[in-house]
Amino acid sequence: MKIIHAANEPGNGSRKVCLAIGVFDGVHLGHQQIIRQTVADAHNHDALALVATFDQHPSVIVAPDRVPPQIYSPAQKYRAIQALGADTLLEITFDKNFSEKSGDVFIRELARDFGTIKSICVGADFVFGHRRSGNVVVLEKLGAELNFQVHGMAELALDGKTVSSTRIREAIRAGDLDKAGQMLGRPYAVCGRVIQGDKIGRQIGFPTANLDLANTVLPPHGVYLASTTFNGRLYHVALNIGIRPTLAAKPQLRVEAHLLDFSGDLYDAELEVEISGKLREERRFQSPAELREQIGRDVAAVRAAI
Numbered sequence: 001m002k003i004i005h006a007a008n009e010p011g012n013g014s015r016k017v018c019l020a021i022g023v024f025d026g027v028h029l030g031h032q033q034i035i036r037q038t039v040a041d042a043h044n045h046d047a048l049a050l051v052a053t054f055d056q057h058p059s060v061i062v063a064p065d066r067v068p069p070q071i072y073s074p075a076q077k078y079r080a081i082q083a084l085g086a087d088t089l090l091e092i093t094f095d096k097n098f099s100e101k102s103g104d105v106f107i108r109e110l111a112r113d114f115g116t117i118k119s120i121c122v123g124a125d126f127v128f129g130h131r132r133s134g135n136v137v138v139l140e141k142l143g144a145e146l147n148f149q150v151h152g153m154a155e156l157a158l159d160g161k162t163v164s165s166t167r168i169r170e171a172i173r174a175g176d177l178d179k180a181g182q183m184l185g186r187p188y189a190v191c192g193r194v195i196q197g198d199k200i201g202r203q204i205g206f207p208t209a210n211l212d213l214a215n216t217v218l219p220p221h222g223v224y225l226a227s228t229t230f231n232g233r234l235y236h237v238a239l240n241i242g243i244r245p246t247l248a249a250k251p252q253l254r255v256e257a258h259l260l261d262f263s264g265d266l267y268d269a270e271l272e273v274e275i276s277g278k279l280r281e282e283r284r285f286q287s288p289a290e291l292r293e294q295i296g297r298d299v300a301a302v303r304a305a306i
Contacts, residue, residue, distance in 0.1 A: 007113035016047035027080035103134015
């Protein structure tokens, strides 16, 4: 999948395109039907299946006091979109200037820069543009004028409730990772870059990879059974999410992955860690030695689950 950052990049006006537009955090079941419809349209029109999304959540600019934590990192999001068959992803820089653009102008500029849009697919309740001036009705009027088809895809439901990014965040926070995975259409996983830690895990015999998951929604504190793939090899993981009450003089949220039977350097690598269950709650131990013994039991529990 090709990633572009402007609709008028060289060569973009030379082919027909079918567009899916949205934030797509989590690329959940509802998002998937939007992208699949776009891919089907592209096949029917011998066009490019193009997904337009944003480099950050729009609330960062338009409602900075209400920015939701992300479900997926950009890398996770783009891999999920690619897996659905998209040819190209347009990553739009959502800044103050863009936020002041009307919905009408946004679509007209896309039509101008791409040359020929055959269809646009969005969620039925999707709104866009300055002061939420664009919606499916606006798209349909523009489609009639500019000769493209519009799909406003109805919401999907699970257990009688709408599948949404908000609901998935709620499930993750509640520790209902099975429910989150059902709505995502794939097992729940976190993804982040490995950053420098304080090497305390190494000192007590269990080195960990510290994941940078700033502004990511996380499950409740505790130790989790997980797995990851690095350099083509699967590793089982004991994953700790919490403030390390036994070791940390100043509580600070950390997400630390101990990869069983791994040796080597993980710094700056991106790890996607799939979480399959919770082993225990986070708690404070009387000494590092007691903590070390418990981590040993945690690792044994991971091995037993393999």
